[in-house]
Each structure stands twice: as C-alpha cells, then as structure tokens.
Amino acid sequence: MSLIVDNLRIAFGERVVVHEVSFEVAPGARLGLIGESGSGKSLTALAILGLLPEGAHASGSIRLDGEELLGRSDRELARIRGARVAMVFQEPRTALNPLRRIGAQIAEPARIHEGLTRAQTRERGTELARRVGLPEPTEILRRYPHELSGGQRQRVSIAAALSAHPRYLLADEPTTALDVTVQSEILATFDELVRGSGSGLLFITHDLAVLSRIADHAVVMSEGRMVESAPVPQLLTAPVSELGQRLLAAARRTAFRPGGTE
Numbered sequence: 001m002s003l004i005v006d007n008l009r010i011a012f013g014e015r016v017v018v019h020e021v022s023f024e025v026a027p028g029a030r031l032g033l034i035g036e037s038g039s040g041k042s043l044t045a046l047a048i049l050g051l052l053p054e055g056a057h058a059s060g061s062i063r064l065d066g067e068e069l070l071g072r073s074d075r076e077l078a079r080i081r082g083a084r085v086a087m088v089f090q091e092p093r094t095a096l097n098p099l100r101r102i103g104a105q106i107a108e109p110a111r112i113h114e115g116l117t118r119a120q121t122r123e124r125g126t127e128l129a130r131r132v133g134l135p136e137p138t139e140i141l142r143r144y145p146h147e148l149s150g151g152q153r154q155r156v157s158i159a160a161a162l163s164a165h166p167r168y169l170l171a172d173e174p175t176t177a178l179d180v181t182v183q184s185e186i187l188a189t190f191d192e193l194v195r196g197s198g199s200g201l202l203f204i205t206h207d208l209a210v211l212s213r214i215a216d217h218a219v220v221m222s223e224g225r226m227v228e229s230a231p232v233p234q235l236l237t238a239p240v241s242e243l244g245q246r247l248l249a250a251a252r253r254t255a256f257r258p259g260g261t262e
C-alpha cells in the first residue's frame with residue numbers, strides 16, 4: 001500500500017519538462033519535493049491527480065495502492081480525487097469558489113464521496129472548521145471566501161482536502177502566498193492535522209526551512225530531473241547535489257533553525 005511514482009515523464013509535444021522521476025509515499029510517510037521554480041514539482045503533483053494542463057502528456061507509472069492511475073478516464077480519476085488523494089493548492093483564493101459559501105466547500109469532498117445529507121454536511125463542516133482552528137466554526141460556514149483572510153482561506157482549503165479522509169495528501173506550496181507569521185501558524189496546524197490523520201504526505205516547496213518542519217525525506221528536483229533523494233536531516237547537514245547545497249545556503253541566509261519555528 002503506497003503511492004508509487006515510477007519513471008514519470010511529462011512532455012508538452014517534443015519538450016520534456018519532467019524526466020523519469022520516481023518516488024514512493026507510504027501511508028503516514030512525509031515526503032518533500034523541493035526545487036527551484038520551473039523544476040516540474042507542480043506538474044508531478046497534477047499528474048498524480050490526473051489534472052495535467054491541456055497539451056501535457058505523462059508516461060511511466062503512477063500506482064495508488066497497487067492501482068495504475070495513468071491512462072484512467074477523467075470520470076474514474078474524479079472518483080479517486082478528494083476521496084483517496086486530495087490536494088491543497090498554493091493560492092487559496094483560486095482554489096475556493098468565490099460564489100459559494102464556506103460551508104458548502106469545506107465538506108464538499110465528504111458530501112460527494114460519502115453521500116452525506118445536508119444536516120450531516122453542516123455538522124462535518126463545523127467539526128472541520130474547528131479542527132483547522134477557524135474562529136466561530138458554526139458562523140463561518142455561512143460566509144463567502146472574500147470575507148475571510150488569506151490564512152483563514154487556506155485553513156478552509158486544508159479542511160476541505162482532509163474532509164473525506166484521503167489516504168494521501170498533496171500540498172503545493174500551501175503557505176507560500178501567506179505572510180510569514182501566518183505561514184508559521186498554518187504550517188503548525190497542517191503538520192498536526194496530517195500527523196493525526198495518518199495520511200501519506202507529498203509536500204512541495206522551494207524552501208528548505210519549510211521542508212525541515214514538515215517532511216522526513218526529500219526528493220530534490222532541478223530542471224525536471226531528480227538530482228538527490230535523501231533523509232531531511234542529511235539535506236540539512238550534508239547535501240550531495242549542487243542544488244541541495246544551494247538550497248541549504250539560501251535557508252541559512254534566512255532565519256533558519258532546523259525543525260524549529262522562527
């Protein structure tokens with residue numbers, strides 16, 4: 001039982017943007033995917049969800065608990081998304097529907113995949129809002145995304161992703177769009193919830209300091225290729241790849257304390 005990405009290759013026509021990437025996330029494991037902008041991290045996550053942009057072609061293999069996902073129909077993948085693999089995106093403003101109330105969105109995956117009634121959906125929504133630390137968890141369900149702060153919106157996205165108890169959670173720079181204090185609080189909540197859920201985590205970031213707070217093992221990507229795969233403590237002390245060394249130097253220049261908060 002694992003999420004196994006094996007020799008994944010993603011191309012737009014002749015242009016290959018992800019070259020033979022392989023890794024495994026077991027339930028409860030916490031893997032970081034780290035690299036600079038444009039290194040293929042987001043496309044790798046989108047391929048797992050079957051949400052690659054128009055014109056992108058993926059080959060290789062993505063197995064979810066033994067089941068091949070590449071080549072499955074949109075309909076089959078839609079059934080898997082949210083229920084077995086869920087994702088938290090970078091920008092909560094675009095991840096949430098501006099026209100729908102928070103309550104409708106927070107428990108949406110649970111409503112769809114578990115067939116909850118309206119009353120059950122409301123109850124699950126309140127429970128989720130409380131778990132992710134939203135203020136006034138009952139009242140907030142009636143609000144719209146624009147009535148919440150950026151940090152609160154990201155808490156809603158995290159709650160929605162966890163609502164149907166997915167076995168695997170993908171998170172693409174979920175705190176990057178937030179200011180530093182909020183970033184730290186949300187990382188702490190996220191960390192606690194993912195640990196509590198027992199879900200396997202694939203966490204995407206370009207920041208080694210952030211990675212050190214959330215992941216146990218990391219895959220370093222550069223220009224679409226894996227250049228290093230190592231336990232996080234090793235990356236924090238003796239990275240082998242040139243990019244790993246640069247990421248460590250960059251993290252040391254900022255207020256970096258391995259595994260700690262700022």
Ligand SMILES: Nc1ncnc2c1ncn2[C@@H]1O[C@H](COP(=O)(O)OP(=O)(O)OP(=O)(O)O)[C@@H](O)[C@H]1O
Pocket residue numbers: 012017035036037038039040041042043044053054055206
């Ligand atoms: N829709 C698209 N059409 C063509 N090329 C694309 C498209 N989306 C991404 N790419 C290219 O694929 C490569 C990998 O992009 P990807 O978004 O996965 O990088 P990333 O590591 O997640 O970067 P970032 O940290 O900036 O999100 C980049 O060179 C990008 O220009």
